[in-house]
Amino acid sequence: xxxxxxxxxxxxxxxxxxxxxxxxxxxxxxxxxxxxxxxxxxxxxxxxxxxxxxxxxxxxxxxxxxxxxxxxxxxxxxxxxxxxxxxxxxxxxxxxxxxxxxxxxxxxxxxxxxxxxxxxxxxxxxxxxxxxxxxxxxxxxxxxxxxxxxxxxxxxxxxxxxxxxxxxxxxxxxxxxxxxx
Numbered sequence: 668x669x670x671x672x673x674x675x676x677x678x679x680x681x682x683x684x685x686x687x688x689x690x691x692x693x694x695x696x697x698x699x700x701x702x703x704x705x706x707x708x709x710x711x712x713x714x715x716x717x718x719x720x721x722x723x724x725x726x727x728x729x730x731x732x733x734x735x736x737x738x739x740x741x742x743x744x745x746x747x748x749x750x751x752x753x754x755x756x757x758x759x760x761x762x763x764x765x766x767x768x769x770x771x772x773x774x775x776x777x778x779x780x781x782x783x784x785x786x787x788x789x790x791x792x793x794x795x796x797x798x799x800x801x802x803x804x805x806x807x808x809x810x811x812x813x814x815x816x817x818x819x820x821x822x823x824x825x826x827x828x829x830x831x832x833x834x835x836x837x838x839x840x841x842x843x844x845x846x847x848x
Contacts, residue, residue, distance in 0.1 A: 673726075673732055674742065677722060678722075678742060681718055681719070681722035681750075682745075682749035682750040682753065685714070685715055685746070685750035686753040688718060689711050689714065689751075690754065692714060702767070705771050708794075711754075715747055715751075715798065715799070715802060716802050719746060722746055723743065727810065736807055736811060739803075740803045740804065740806075741803075747798065747802060747803065750795070751792055751794070751795020751799065752792055754795070755787075755789075758787045758791050759787070762784050768787035769784065769787060771787070772787045775790075
């Protein structure tokens with residue numbers, strides 16, 4: 668149960684860090700006069716990639732929480748979903764006071780007129796969910812390649828690795844249906 672609270676704490680911590688980084692990046696682009704270029708929003712995805720890497724690194728290497736593949740994918744996807752939803756709330760709030768996002772989204776998306784003031788927030792959320800699924804897959808491929816089992820195999824070789832697997836198999840004998848037939 669403690670690992671669940673550690674995961675949730677880190678999830679929210681890094682989601683809000685990511686949101687802060689997106690907002691900071693937007694403010695820098697706004698001050699530099701480059702915010703009107705919509706393609707620069709893709710830098711947010713690279714920023715999310717790096718925040719996700721450090722979140723997983725903190726969880727796996729520093730906090731020593733074991734993650735299965737799908738559990739790690741869910742962790743990174745939810746991290747991205749929360750971060751982009753909170754950024755969408757910022758975009759929605761910003762759109763209430765400035766038509767900046769409405770103008771940008773109106774140029775890029777024909778249906779923005781029907782969505783009204785919610786169009787920029789919906790675009791940010793949809794793009795964020797999409798990139799979250801891609802980044803979660805990439806991160807778990809990376810962390811799977813450098814997992815402790817893989818490192819043991821690379822460091823100790825095949826013979827020692829098979830001996831460890833056989834020892835582990837002997838302790839779990841009879842747990843699966845296929846072991847009884």
